[in-house]
Amino acid sequence: MERLRTVGGWLHRRADDIASIMLAVMFIAFICQVVFRYLLNLPVGWASELSIVMWLWLVLWGAAFVVPEKEEIRFDILYSSVRPGVRRIMVVLSSLALLFLYGYSLPATWDFVTFMKVTKTSYLDIRYDHLFSIFVVFVVAILLRYIWLLVQAFRGRVPDTAFSKDEA
Structure with a gap:
């Protein structure tokens, strides 16, 4: 049982890591979108699309694997x-x-x-x-x-x- 808890804890930390990476990617895409649109006057669609994709995955990933029951x-x-x-x-x-x-x-x-x-x-x-x-x-x-x-x-x-x- 202790081994199962150890593996479960490790998996939960990796799920947290993946959620953090998705959040970072979403933030970087958002910053790119702002820079390209307002500083360079070159609107780019990929940054917006990447932000939306990361948001979708982050919410569902977090609800499935990160948020504890309580x-x-x-x-x-x-x-x-x-x-x-x-x-x-x-x-x-x-x-x-x-x-x-x-x-x-x-x-x-x-x-x-x-x-x-x-x-x-x-x-x-x-x-x-x-x-x-x-x-x-x-x-x-x-x-x-x-x-x-x-x-x-x-x-x-x-x-x-x-x-x-x-x-x-």
Whole structure:
């Protein structure tokens, strides 16, 4: 179990590194866009397109691999004010609902992403199936996360809240 935690920690740090690199690329592309447009009077589309691509990937990558469970959006006021047994029921119900919704949408998501191979972006010539593939990765990661949460809830463990009662 300790080896699994070590590997998991290493993978989480690499996911953070990748998110940092995407943020840096997005920032550099933004600065290039400003310099080319306002200082050199040469508007360039590739910088804007690269910023948009990095933003899309950064948001979905971050939601899938970087943001910890306790920082996920939930109704913390309600969640933190109930007993652990009720929290467990809330986790089970929300996990089942999200597993159903994401699981139901996965085949259509896959079909859409693979269909988009026929089109490329305007400036960087990135095929849209490669561009949107991060959404399939995101859906699979979310499915695995909620399977894990469901198993943990059945074992009697519930996620911590972002704010404990002492901090509020």
